[in-house]
Amino acid sequence: MKSNQGFRLDIAMKLAARVSHVTPSMTLAIAAKAKALKAEGIDVCSFTTGEPDFDTPAHISAAAKQALDEGKTKYGPAAGEPKLREAIALKLQNENGLCYGAENVIVTNGGKQSLYNLMQVAIEPGDEVIIPVPYWLSYPEMVTLAGGTSVFIQTTAENDYKITPQQLRQAVTPKTKFLMLNSPSNPTGMVYSPDEIRAIADVVVETGIYVVSDEIYEKLLYDGAKHFSIGAASPEVFDRTITSNGFAKGYSMTGWRVGYLAGPVEVIKAASALQGHSTSNVCTFAQYGALAALQGSQAPVEEMRLAFAERRKYMLEALKSIPGLSCVKPDGAFYLFPDISQTGLKSLDFCAALLEEQQVAAIPGIAFGADDNIRLSYATDMETIKKGLERLEKFVRSRA
Numbered sequence: 133m134k135s136n137q138g139f140r141l142d143i144a145m146k147l148a149a150r151v152s153h154v155t156p157s158m159t160l161a162i163a164a165k166a167k168a169l170k171a172e173g174i175d176v177c178s179f180t181t182g183e184p185d186f187d188t189p190a191h192i193s194a195a196a197k198q199a200l201d202e203g204k205t206k207y208g209p210a211a212g213e214p215k216l217r218e219a220i221a222l223k224l225q226n227e228n229g230l231c232y233g234a235e236n237v238i239v240t241n242g243g244k245q246s247l248y249n250l251m252q253v254a255i256e257p258g259d260e261v262i263i264p265v266p267y268w269l270s271y272p273e274m275v276t277l278a279g280g281t282s283v284f285i286q287t288t289a290e291n292d293y294k295i296t297p298q299q300l301r302q303a304v305t306p307k308t309k310f311l312m313l314n315s316p317s318n319p320t321g322m323v324y325s326p327d328e329i330r331a332i333a334d335v336v337v338e339t340g341i342y343v344v345s346d347e348i349y350e351k352l353l354y355d356g357a358k359h360f361s362i363g364a365a366s367p368e369v370f371d372r373t374i375t376s377n378g379f380a381k382g383y384s385m386t387g388w389r390v391g392y393l394a395g396p397v398e399v400i401k402a403a404s405a406l407q408g409h410s411t412s413n414v415c416t417f418a419q420y421g422a423l424a425a426l427q428g429s430q431a432p433v434e435e436m437r438l439a440f441a442e443r444r445k446y447m448l449e450a451l452k453s454i455p456g457l458s459c460v461k462p463d464g465a466f467y468l469f470p471d472i473s474q475t476g477l478k479s480l481d482f483c484a485a486l487l488e489e490q491q492v493a494a495i496p497g498i499a500f501g502a503d504d505n506i507r508l509s510y511a512t513d514m515e516t517i518k519k520g521l522e523r524l525e526k527f528v529r530s531r532a
């Protein structure tokens with residue numbers, strides 16, 4: 133057998149301009165570095181994870197296995213299995229008060245592809261997309277890849293990292309297409325109250341823009357916080373809403389790659405055509421797992437939520453006792469977003485030194501547009517949380 137061992141790859145291909153400004157995911161890079169250190173036998177406490185640390189609930193895996201055994205292994209409709217689209221529409225009606233039918237839903241390779249498809253079918257060069265800061269790091273990249281322009285709204289800890297209706301009104305221009313709304317938020321964990329959502333909805337209608345509501349963390353809420361879908365605020369805003377969601381975070385199904393986009397039929401049709409020429413349908417038997425997630429017991433979701441709630445409580449308490457860090461209390465997702473500005477360090481230097489000196493991995497806030505913060509995920513076990521926070525305290529004290 134011949135192998136190509138010994139040859140050197142030496143390409144100088146000119147790449148397309150559209151990818152020249154895209155940066156690889158920083159969160160993935162740091163998580164990988166922490167993993168590599170761990171593999172070397174170094175005792176690293178990692179707070180970098182962006183996914184639940186639980187197994188997918190057993191009944192969901194069983195349903196996918198059964199689908200495999202039943203031969204659900206062929207191509208399906210690009211927009212998703214009709215049964216799943218139907219079940220998602222029903223869920224959106226019953227849980228979210230959104231009047232979607234199956235024709236308003238496309239099943240996608242995660243919430244990520246749902247948003248990516250939307251940008252590709254809706255954004256033209258020159259179109260503006262309003263993105264509150266701190267933001268999920270893929271939003272601006274997706275806007276860039278579609279040829280659009282991101283317009284950022286700065287938020288503050290005093291405002292719980294939420295935008296105000298006035299800020300939104302001021303950011304809108306004749307070129308504005310979308311507002312990206314992510315509640316509960318990655319990276320801040322903040323949850324907009326129903327009244328705050330209604331006030332934003334009023335501005336969306338008044339200014340005639342559209343709102344993209346990324347509700348991927350809707351199931352992860354604490355201390356009595358309520359999730360409210362902006363599309364449910366009024367019939368007028370419903371017409372201007374596109375909803376994105378998925379199974380990754382709530383059902384611990386990150387690797388399954390099942391999400392969905394819901395909105396006006398023309399948008400869904402265009403996204404289906406695009407998907408039909410790119411990825412085609414989402415893995416057929418994975419869709420049957422997702423169907424079981426919607427139709428089966430919701431008890432495992434609550435179990436995971438309770439575990440997150442306990443860790444969140446512990447971490448918030450422990451952070452309070454670290455002078456030099458301040459942290460607003462977020463009521464959703466599985467992230468805390470402490471402010472590190474009193475240490476005099478910016479986020480990249482902070483995280484590099486923290487990993488170097490105390491073997492604690494955290495994500496620099498700059499990845500989310502906020503250089504005075506770090507993101508700590510509590511999608512990890514209590515032991516790591518306890519040990520990691522002791523080390524974090526040591527680190528911050530050593531800088532005082």
Ligand SMILES: *Cc1c(COP(=O)(O)O)cnc(C)c1O
Binds near residue numbers: 268379
């Ligand atoms: C994780 C995440 C998503 C989507 O993740 P998928 O794995 O593609 O479903 C979307 N938005 C935010 C804010 C996220 O954190």
